[in-house]
Amino acid sequence: MQNYMVLNTRHTGIVVINLDAAIKFYSGLGMDLVSRMIEQGEYIDTLVGLSKTRLEWAKLKLPDDSVLELLQYHSHPILNGDIVLQVSNRLGCSHIAFTVKDMNQAISYIIGNGGSIKNNYQISPNGKVKVLYCYDLEGNILEIVEELK
Numbered sequence: 001m002q003n004y005m006v007l008n009t010r011h012t013g014i015v016v017i018n019l020d021a022a023i024k025f026y027s028g029l030g031m032d033l034v035s036r037m038i039e040q041g042e043y044i045d046t047l048v049g050l051s052k053t054r055l056e057w058a059k060l061k062l063p064d065d066s067v068l069e070l071l072q073y074h075s076h077p078i079l080n081g082d083i084v085l086q087v088s089n090r091l092g093c094s095h096i097a098f099t100v101k102d103m104n105q106a107i108s109y110i111i112g113n114g115g116s117i118k119n120n121y122q123i124s125p126n127g128k129v130k131v132l133y134c135y136d137l138e139g140n141i142l143e144i145v146e147e148l149k
Contacts, residue, residue, distance in 0.1 A: 011059065011067035012096055016138050017083075019072035023058050025113055025137050029098070029106070031060035031068060040075070050076055068096070085116070085139045095133065095141035103130045103146040110134050110142075123148075 016022040023033055040054040048055070054075035060068045088094060100106040103121055111117060114137030121132035121144070130146040 009066065011069045013057075013069040013071055014096075014138075014140055015071050015073065015078075017072070017078055018138075019056055019058060019070055021114070021137060022070045022072075023060070025115070026060050026068060026070070028109055028113055029100075031062050033058060034061045034067075035059045038074075062098075083137075083139045085135050086141050088133065088141065095143045097143035097145055099145050099147060101146070103132065103144065106144050106146075107132065107134070110136075110144075113137065115142075121146075 014022075023036075027033060036056070036058040038054065038056045040052075044053045044055065045051055050073075052075055053073070055071055055073045057069055057071045060070070062068065107117060107121075116135045118133040118135065118141075121130045123130055128148055130148065132144040134142050134144060136142055
């Protein structure tokens with residue numbers, strides 16, 4: 001029996017400019033808000049490596065019980081408030097991939113709620129999925145996947 005160091009993915013965190021708007025956007029994709037909290041003090045300062053931190057987070061649960069954590073730093077706001085669309089090959093976290101029931105419904109929702117589409121969806125070379133790179137309302141890359149029957 002293998003002794004695994006990592007047991008599972010606990011959550012994926014995204015820093016956002018507007019927590020309320022981000023919660024609304026991701027809730028509309030089918031995620032449920034399960035908790036929300038403001039943190040400040042020595043614990044959070046030490047954890048994130050900033051001083052006098054005041055941040056607010058919200059955890060949203062997906063149907064498969066995975067968790068997306070949205071964080072807004074009230075004490076250290078984004079210096080450039082302009083939304084910058086991330087490039088696919090940037091160093092670090094590239095994107096979050098979500099499986100959806102209906103690609104066209106997801107595209108309509110994303111465009112209608114402040115997101116944008118990078119290009120039209122593609123059919124994978126093996127013909128098993130439709131795949132789309134798009135942006136949430138704050139420029140983070142989402143990969144939307146619809147499994148084909």
